[in-house]
Amino acid sequence: MRKPRRLSNEQLAPWVWEAQNLSPKKPALAKSGEPDSASLPTEEGLGKVAARPPVTPIDWAALFGNANPTEIEVGTGKGLFLLNAALARPGTNFFGIEIVRKYQLYAATRYAIRNLPNVKTTCSDAKVILRDFVPAGSVAAVHVYFPDPWWKARHKKRRVFTPEFAADAARAIALGGRLYIASDVEEYFGVMTAIVGAMPAFKVRPEEEQLAAPRTEAGFATNFERKALETGGSVWRAVYERTPEPVTVVADPVV
Numbered sequence: 586m587r588k589p590r591r592l593s594n595e596q597l598a599p600w601v602w603e604a605q606n607l608s609p610k611k612p613a614l615a616k617s618g619e620p621d622s623a624s625l626p627t628e629e630g631l632g633k634v635a636a637r638p639p640v641t642p643i644d645w646a647a648l649f650g651n652a653n654p655t656e657i658e659v660g661t662g663k664g665l666f667l668l669n670a671a672l673a674r675p676g677t678n679f680f681g682i683e684i685v686r687k688y689q690l691y692a693a694t695r696y697a698i699r700n701l702p703n704v705k706t707t708c709s710d711a712k713v714i715l716r717d718f719v720p721a722g723s724v725a726a727v728h729v730y731f732p733d734p735w736w737k738a739r740h741k742k743r744r745v746f747t748p749e750f751a752a753d754a755a756r757a758i759a760l761g762g763r764l765y766i767a768s769d770v771e772e773y774f775g776v777m778t779a780i781v782g783a784m785p786a787f788k789v790r791p792e793e794e795q796l797a798a799p800r801t802e803a804g805f806a807t808n809f810e811r812k813a814l815e816t817g818g819s820v821w822r823a824v825y826e827r828t829p830e831p832v833t834v835v836a837d838p839v840v
Contacts, residue, residue, distance in 0.1 A: 664692025785830035797822035
């Protein structure tokens with residue numbers, strides 16, 4: 586695949602959204618590893634916990650300049666799925682979340698070169714964005730394709746698809762909206778489906794499973810699926826509908 590030509594930050598700005606006030610700044614560290622004395626709390630502030638800065642929820646209509654439905658992809662990678670989706674469905678807005686900056690900028694460049702008006706990207710932690718920035722019931726769908734399972738116990742905190750994440754996704758999705766998931770790791774797919782399947786807020790739609798990371802003329806929807814197919818692997822997919830039932834945080838099947 587040919588690498589997109591490099592664009593300046595100014596050229597990419599219309600396709601990049603930056604989260605503000607994610608968390609309080611930590612005290613600066615001196616060379617010894619201890620907090621710098623200039624950054625320590627004052628006597629008046631001792632014993633007080635730093636408050637999280639106020640967060641402004643995303644206004645989708647203002648961000649995209651229209652009232653079209655918005656869908657979120659968690660972990661866009663190099664942006665192939667959103668590229669195809671945005672081209673195929675110009676009446677839908679797409680918001681891609683990617684935690685690795687170089688991949689976010691790569692994806693944003695693909696959209697900028699084609700001047701796609703219905704895609705925005707952000708380099709952020711998807712768990713934080715869903716929890717703090719996405720208004721309840723404001724998106725038509727959340728797509729989670731080929732997340733890294735992070736099996737080792739010491740890496741568990743890096744796993745994206747947790748019961749808390751699924752609850753935040755359910756809160757963000759409008760009634761009747763969809764949660765799309767796909768994985769090339771059968772065990773991790775089982776974890777995801779166990780979490781969502783235990784939530785009253787979701788109802789499985791097996792007749793729609795092929796709409797999760799839908800196939801394209803190239804035979805794959807994401808670069809991860811391409812790699813899986815090239816090595817003879819399999820892909821598991823599922824689609825869930827948001828129900829009127831309350832959002833719950835279920836037990837984590839990974840212990």
